[in-house]
Amino acid sequence: MAGVKTDQDVITYRAAVAEGIAREMRRDPSVVCLGEDIGGAGGVFKTTAGLFEEFGPGRIWDTPISEQAIVGAAMGAAMTGVRPVAEIMFSDFLACCWDYLANEIPKVRYMTGGQVTVPLVIRTANGGGLGFGAQHSQAVENWALTIPGLKIAAPATPADVIGLMASAIRSDDPVVFFEHKGLFASKGPLPPDDHVVELGKAAVVREGTDVTLVALASTVHTALAAADTLADDGVSAEVVDLRCLIPMDLTTVLASVGKTSRLVTVEENPHQAGWGATLVSVVVDEGFELLDAPVRRVASANVPLPFADALEDEVIPTADKVVAAVRSVVNY
Amino acid sequence: MSDTAELLDLYERMAVIRRTEKAAYDMFLAGLVKGTTHLASGHEAIAVGASAALHPDDYVFATYRGHHHAMARGATPEACLAELMQKSTGLCKAKGGSMHLTHAPGNMLGSYAIVGAHLPMAVGAAWSARLRGTDQVAVAFFGDGATNIGAFHEALNLAAIWKLPVVFICENNLYMEYTPIGAVTAADRPAADRAPAYRMPADVIDGNDVVVVREAVAAAAARARAGDGPTMIEAETYRHYGHSRTDPATYRPAEEVERWLKHDPIDVARARLEALGVEPDQITGVDERAAATVAAAVAGAKAAPGADVAEAFTDVWADGGAAWRV
Ligand SMILES: Cc1ncc(C[n+]2csc(CCOP(=O)(O)OP(=O)(O)O)c2C)c(N)n1
Ligand SMILES: [Mg+2]
Numbered sequence: 035m036a037g038v039k040t041d042q043d044v045i046t047y048r049a050a051v052a053e054g055i056a057r058e059m060r061r062d063p064s065v066v067c068l069g070e071d072i073g074g075a076g077g078v079f080k081t082t083a084g085l086f087e088e089f090g091p092g093r094i095w096d097t098p099i100s101e102q103a104i105v106g107a108a109m110g111a112a113m114t115g116v117r118p119v120a121e122i123m124f125s126d127f128l129a130c131c132w133d134y135l136a137n138e139i140p141k142v143r144y145m146t147g148g149q150v151t152v153p154l155v156i157r158t159a160n161g162g163g164l165g166f167g168a169q170h171s172q173a174v175e176n177w178a179l180t181i182p183g184l185k186i187a188a189p190a191t192p193a194d195v196i197g198l199m200a201s202a203i204r205s206d207d208p209v210v211f212f213e214h215k216g217l218f219a220s221k222g223p224l225p226p227d228d229h230v231v232e233l234g235k236a237a238v239v240r241e242g243t244d245v246t247l248v249a250l251a252s253t254v255h256t257a258l259a260a261a262d263t264l265a266d267d268g269v270s271a272e273v274v275d276l277r278c279l280i281p282m283d284l285t286t287v288l289a290s291v292g293k294t295s296r297l298v299t300v301e302e303n304p305h306q307a308g309w310g311a312t313l314v315s316v317v318v319d320e321g322f323e324l325l326d327a328p329v330r331r332v333a334s335a336n337v338p339l340p341f342a343d344a345l346e347d348e349v350i351p352t353a354d355k356v357v358a359a360v361r362s363v364v365n366y
Numbered sequence: 367m368s369d370t371a372e373l374l375d376l377y378e379r380m381a382v383i384r385r386t387e388k389a390a391y392d393m394f395l396a397g398l399v400k401g402t403t404h405l406a407s408g409h410e411a412i413a414v415g416a417s418a419a420l421h422p423d424d425y426v427f428a429t430y431r432g433h434h435h436a437m438a439r440g441a442t443p444e445a446c447l448a449e450l451m452q453k454s455t456g457l458c459k460a461k462g463g464s465m466h467l468t469h470a471p472g473n474m475l476g477s478y479a480i481v482g483a484h485l486p487m488a489v490g491a492a493w494s495a496r497l498r499g500t501d502q503v504a505v506a507f508f509g510d511g512a513t514n515i516g517a518f519h520e521a522l523n524l525a526a527i528w529k530l531p532v533v534f535i536c537e538n539n540l541y542m543e544y545t546p547i548g549a550v551t552a553a554d555r556p557a558a559d560r561a562p563a564y565r566m567p568a569d570v571i572d573g574n575d576v577v578v579v580r581e582a583v584a585a586a587a588a589r590a591r592a593g594d595g596p597t598m599i600e601a602e603t604y605r606h607y608g609h610s611r612t613d614p615a616t617y618r619p620a621e622e623v624e625r626w627l628k629h630d631p632i633d634v635a636r637a638r639l640e641a642l643g644v645e646p647d648q649i650t651g652v653d654e655r656a657a658a659t660v661a662a663a664v665a666g667a668k669a670a671p672g673a674d675v676a677e678a679f680t681d682v683w684a685d686g687g688a689a690w691r692v
Contacts (some may be wrong), residue, residue, distance in 0.1 A: 066497060092497070099525070103520035104624060106486020110504070111494040113487070133517075137480050138487070147459030148681035182681055182690065206684030234692045262442055282691040316691070355464035 042251045043259035048218040051081035051157070054199030055119060057227065058240065059089055065203055068095040068104055069157075078123055079159055079218055098287075101131035105156060109139050111364035112154035117203060125160040125212060132177075139208045140183025153206045155199075160188070161217035161252055161302055162350055168338040171346075175250065175304035176309050178210045179279050185233055186279035188212040192222040194277060197231030205233060214251040233280025234281030238290065242272035245296040245360050247288055248313060250276045253300040253351055260300075260356035269364055279309050287313065288321050295326035296363045302349050307335035327366035330359040368554075370642050375578050376418055380410040380654040381656035383434045384632060386443040388434070389664050390450055390464075394611065397561040398668070399450045404431040407606040408574070411631035413438035415579025416505060419587055420636045424493040425473045427484040430465035431537075432477035435507055438448045439472035443663035460673035461681065473502075482512040485521035485534070490669075492530035492590075503531045503590045511542035512583045513556040522596070526564040532589035533583060534561075537573060537599060543609045544617045561598035563583050573601025576633040577638060604629075 045053060059065045067085060069077070073096040077081035086094045097104050109118035122128055126136060135156070138364060142150050161170035164327050178186045185207050187198045194215070202209035239254060249257040254275045261271040272290050276283065291297050297317055299310030310331040318329065335349040387407050393399040407411070428435035436446055441457055449456030450464050457467055465479040475491065478484040488506035495502035512518050513536065524684070525532045536557035540546060553559035561568035567589075571582045579601060586597035598656035604626035608615035615623075639649055682688040 064498075095528075098520070098523060100520035100524060102517040103486045103489065103524040106483065106517060106521070107490030107524060110425075110427075110475075110487035110490020110492075111497070112490070114494040114498075114502075116494040116497055118490075127641050133480050133483055134486075138478065138483055142476060143684070144681045145458060145462040146468040146470065146476060146681075147457070147677075149468050149684070150475060151684050153684070182688075185415055220600065280690055284691050299451045312492045 045192045045224040047192045047220045050195035058203040061208050065117045066093045067246045068291040086252040090328045102241045105131040105134040108154050112152045119155045122158040124170050125158040141180050155202045157211045159215045160212040162339050167341040171339040176303040185209045186250040190251050192227040197229045200230040201233045216252050233276050236273045236283035236286040239275045240273040242270040244270045245346045246272045246294045247299040248274045257300045259353035263357050291324050297329045298359050299331045301333040304336050306336045327363040332359050369683040372541045379414045379651045383410045383437050385660040394460045402610050404610045405607045409603050411576040412573045412601050415576040416583040418580045419583035427488045428507045430479040436467035436469050439474035441469035444468050444666040448669035452673050454674045455670040459677050482515035482517040487519045489525045492532040501591050503587045505533045510538040510547040510556045522564040525596040529595035532596040533586040534598045539603050552572050558600040568598040572599045573603035574666045577636050
């Protein structure tokens with residue numbers, strides 16, 4: 035039937051991770067993967083399912099529970115002609131190898147005066163909503179944002195997982211790639227084989243005229259749900275999917291704010307030092323005249339993520355909280 | 367090259383490193399070298415002996431005490447001194463400094479100042495050699511103190527289970543900064559006693575004898591190239607200066623210092639040369655040439671222009687720039 039998608043045209047976010055990696059591995063023999071349980075087991079989130087079968091143990095490497103060795107070895111391999119894709123099972127565990135993200139990978143090119151290049155990807159399952167408790171749920175994309183020298187991608191849709199994965203793996207710079215745990219089961223169109231989404235290009239995923247909602251990964255869906263509710267009230271919200279934190283596409287954000295005069299960020303990371311703080315600081319600096327109302331940030335509360343669903347909902351951004359924030363700025 | 371000619375060459379390399387570091391120390395006292403320095407004087411035989419055993423395309427990773435490794439892999443004394451003096455001609459364009467000397471053309475892929483961090487990187491470089499099908503070996507040089515950090519143990523285990531071509535070389539100079547390694551380590555040999563737990567052979571050697579080092583590293587590298595996996599070498603040595611800058615190292619017993627100064631790697635090499643029948647005059651000639659090399663390096667580094675401020679905004683990204691936004 036014309037116009038109706040068959041199942042083959044649809045892919046889950048989870049399967050899109052493996053698909054995105056596989057496309058690059060087919061294209062470039064220097065791409066290899068390493069991580070805990072990523073081989074025959076297909077990853078604890080099944081995000082690497084099928085890779086071991088297709089590419090074998092010479093390119094898909096199961097590791098011990100050694101986060102420092104995983105990321106440190108990925109770095110050494112990246113310095114010497116390989117393009118490793120390292121998995122850190124939960125983004126919370128980035129803290130176990132933080133030296134590599136904070137001190138080694140982002141600095142080595144600079145401090146050697148450009149002698150060394152580190153083309154690697156660190157993929158990790160990020161964010162809450164699944165009731166995994168405080169050490170397996172936090173959205174930590176803002177950790178990476180504190181470090182000059184890391185590029186940061188956080189896709190919201192299966193197509194963007196594939197397109198950004200292609201860019202991340204092809205990038206000669208290190209990329210931290212946040213896959214959102216709450217989105218793994220979500221579905222979307224399967225993009226064509228040559229689909230690439232450039233790092234640092236935000237997407238206007240819903241056009242509007244009254245307020246700009248800037249969101250990332252899971253919160254893109256929160257913002258879209260809020261926009262639906264607001265539309266019923268006659269408020270037209272534009273939703274910008276930032277897609278990447280670094281490079282941060284402030285050109286698209288400023289253009290949108292130029293149109294709507296109002297800005298609300300929707301962030302899953304904690305309010306304290308969340309990415310919206312950096313974004314807003316630029317908007318109020320370079321776009322002060324564009325604004326007709328105070329800027330609001332809807333972010334997670336400044337607490338560790340609680341276990342119980344009701345508590346988690348209380349702490350993380352919801353569509354209701356976004357709607358309330360938007361009403362406060364449109365009525366300003 | 368004959369044994370004698372090769373040993374003379376190794377002797378000269380050590381003599382150049384010794385004098386370069388002496389110049390760095392003097393210039394530090396004179397305020398010309400800024401920041402900090404961790405001199406490797408006393409450790410020269412480890413760098414020079416290992417380099418003599420390695421292929422030019424093998425990988426070397428070192429610590430903040432790494433001047434000797436950069437020079438052993440081909441960095442010029444002038445480029446090293448210029449880096450310490452914040453000159454634009456410095457090895458890393460004055461963006462690294464003493465603790466981060468790196469000479470990528472010699473596959474000396476960096477000096478790292480977070481203790482233990484580079485051991486997993488060396489494992490990764492060895493893994494990469496395996497993936498690319500080359501016969502390259504990766505060497506990690508590290509201090510005794512690094513053997514108590516987690517990355518050391520993760521690296522040894524990973525290298526062992528994947529049978530990677532890595533040579534781990536511990537420069538055991540008996541001290542961390544100011545604490546004797548024995549006081550904080552539940553093993554007599556901080557590196558060599560840990561290796562068997564990872565099914566890795568270990569060798570304890572005289573790190574102040576360049577010939578001994580060369581032979582031990584050659585054997586370990588041959589093992590690595592044959593596909594037999596990593597080796598641990600614990601090279602006993604001693605630093606001639608304090609830990610860093612102008613540390614007088616008063617925490618070390620005078621008797622111990624005296625004993626080790628009598629076992630200076632340069633004297634050990636000289637004794638070997640004399641035993642091979644090399645005339646003292648010939649050795650003096652080499653010393654004079656080393657002194658002239660370093661004097662020229664000092665003059666060149668002093669004359670070089672200061673750091674280029676524009677360099678602060680290059681080399682963050684592979685496109686050469688530093689843009690964080692669009
Ligand atoms: C992770 C970490 N902890 C502490 C330090 C501070 N520090 C610098 S050097 C050093 C001693 C290291 O001793 P050792 O490994 O024996 O090397 P040596 O200086 O003797 O060559 C310490 C504690 C550091 N640089 N990195
Ligand atoms: Mg020591």
